[in-house]
Amino acid sequence: MPTFLTTSRMDPALAARVEASVRGRRGAARARPRSSGRARRVVSILRVVVVLTVAAGIYNIVVGRRERARALEEARAALLEEASAASSSFSPEDREALARIESLLVRLSRERGGDFVADELKKPGALAATLERPLVYVRGASAALSETAQIGGAAAASTKDALLLCLLEPPASRSEKAVLDEVRVAYTGGANLEGRTRNARRLDDLVVGLPFALPPWSEKVRSAADGEAIARLRAELARAPLARAREAARAELLLVAFDEPGDGGGPTELDGERAHPVRVVLVELASSRELLRLRRVVDPGWITPARRPTYASGLDACALAFDLHEEVQKRAPTEPPAPRRSP
Numbered sequence: 001m002p003t004f005l006t007t008s009r010m011d012p013a014l015a016a017r018v019e020a021s022v023r024g025r026r027g028a029a030r031a032r033p034r035s036s037g038r039a040r041r042v043v044s045i046l047r048v049v050v051v052l053t054v055a056a057g058i059y060n061i062v063v064g065r066r067e068r069a070r071a072l073e074e075a076r077a078a079l080l081e082e083a084s085a086a087s088s089s090f091s092p093e094d095r096e097a098l099a100r101i102e103s104l105l106v107r108l109s110r111e112r113g114g115d116f117v118a119d120e121l122k123k124p125g126a127l128a129a130t131l132e133r134p135l136v137y138v139r140g141a142s143a144a145l146s147e148t149a150q151i152g153g154a155a156a157a158s159t160k161d162a163l164l165l166c167l168l169e170p171p172a173s174r175s176e177k178a179v180l181d182e183v184r185v186a187y188t189g190g191a192n193l194e195g196r197t198r199n200a201r202r203l204d205d206l207v208v209g210l211p212f213a214l215p216p217w218s219e220k221v222r223s224a225a226d227g228e229a230i231a232r233l234r235a236e237l238a239r240a241p242l243a244r245a246r247e248a249a250r251a252e253l254l255l256v257a258f259d260e261p262g263d264g265g266g267p268t269e270l271d272g273e274r275a276h277p278v279r280v281v282l283v284e285l286a287s288s289r290e291l292l293r294l295r296r297v298v299d300p301g302w303i304t305p306a307r308r309p310t311y312a313s314g315l316d317a318c319a320l321a322f323d324l325h326e327e328v329q330k331r332a333p334t335e336p337p338a339p340r341r342s343p
Contacts, residue, residue: 075230076221079237083218086242090213090249097249098206101136102148104288108281109146109258116293117331127328128170130282130291135253137164138203142258142279155204160197162186162314163257163280166321168197174322176304176315183314200255201248209245212237253291254283266299273312275299280324294324 121127138145139161140154162183171178185193211217224230262276275297282292298320300312307315 072224072227072230075227075234076224079221079230079234080218082234082237083212083221086237086240087213087218089242090210090246094246094249095210095213097251098210100285101203101206101254102151104254104283104285105138105145105151105256106148108256108283108290109142113293115295115327116290117328118289118291121291121328122331122333124329124332127292127325130253131168131255132199133253134247134251135200135255136203136206136248136251136285137200137255139163139257140259142260145256145258151203152207155202155207158202158204160186160189160193160200160202161317163317163321164197164200164255165193166318167255167280167324168200170322170325171318174319176302176307179315179318179322180307180311182318183311186314186318187311201244201251203248205241205244206248209241210249212240212242213245252285254281254285256281256283260295266301269300269312270309271311271313273298273300273308273316275301278320280320292324292328294327296320296323 121130137160138155138158140158144150144154165186166179166182169182171182185196221230221233224233258279258281260277260279262274266275268274277295277297279295280292281290283290298316300308300316302319303312303315
């Protein structure tokens with residue numbers, strides 16, 4: 001295409017290059033509008049994609065929150081139903097059992113009466129038969145059992161021990177060998193000890209299990225903030241000793257051993273045993289009536305030195321149980337001689 005930039009006098013090759021250059025700029029000018037249109041379309045598409053992506057994200061967040069909220073409420077309702085079932089298995093009297101026992105412990109720890117054996121226990125075999133009834137057991141320092149706020153800690157430290165086992169099943173004699181056989185059963189624990197003390201429940205079972213049957217625990221479930229909190233509460237409920245707590249709440253007797261301070265004059269064994277008084281009290285829970293109250297001093301000095309570091313506490317406890325049975329038997333009334341028949 002001719003252009004004013006070339007003349008007939010110009011070298012043909014130079015004129016051709018100038019015309020080619022002019023045609024290239026015009027072609028680029030004509031192509032530019034088409035390229036600009038495509039760019040605008042791409043930008044528009046990208047804007048739509050961004051808007052749709054943001055909208056989808058917001059939708060997923062909203063739906064996710066609703067799903068999590070629905071799942072939380074379903075989990076909460078299911079756990080509340082389990083808690084309600086646990087609570088319904090406890091009667092109103094069961095729910096008040098711990099408060100009654102704590103009140104009794106505080107009173108008994110502060111009363112320092114002398115030895116006492118109820119008349120019904122003085123009959124031959126009466127103590128052993130009475131101790132077969134359902135009972136709840138705790139042993140602890142008298143100072144700890146004298147304050148309601150400390151009873152839970154004392155109960156947690158109190159186990160089914162040699163004193164409980166040997167009160168329920170006294171050894172054949174007070175010899176170290178006979179007592180040691182029973183102590184080893186108590187120290188081993190497990191199914192054998194549980195089977196031989198099956199009518200006895202630890203006070204700790206009631207302390208730990210009862211709260212799951214009371215309204216405050218259900219309120220914890222209702223106020224749980226998320227699924228993790230619900231899961232933790234469900235795990236707590238699964239571990240709760242509910243069956244044992246019910247048995248403890250329905251016990252007929254309270255058996256408690258108060259460890260009183262010693263004079264501090266003797267050595268303390270490696271297992272913590274030392275010479276000190278122990279007061280054992282047996283109470284009928286329905287009437288709060290004391291059936292037995294005996295105070296004796298335990299002293300590991302009678303134990304073979306080789307066994308003291310490991311077994312002093314258990315041997316003293318089992319020997320104490322044997323002594324208590326012996327003391328009650330001494331108080332048994334003697335039967336009058338049968339009247340002679342007249343010839």
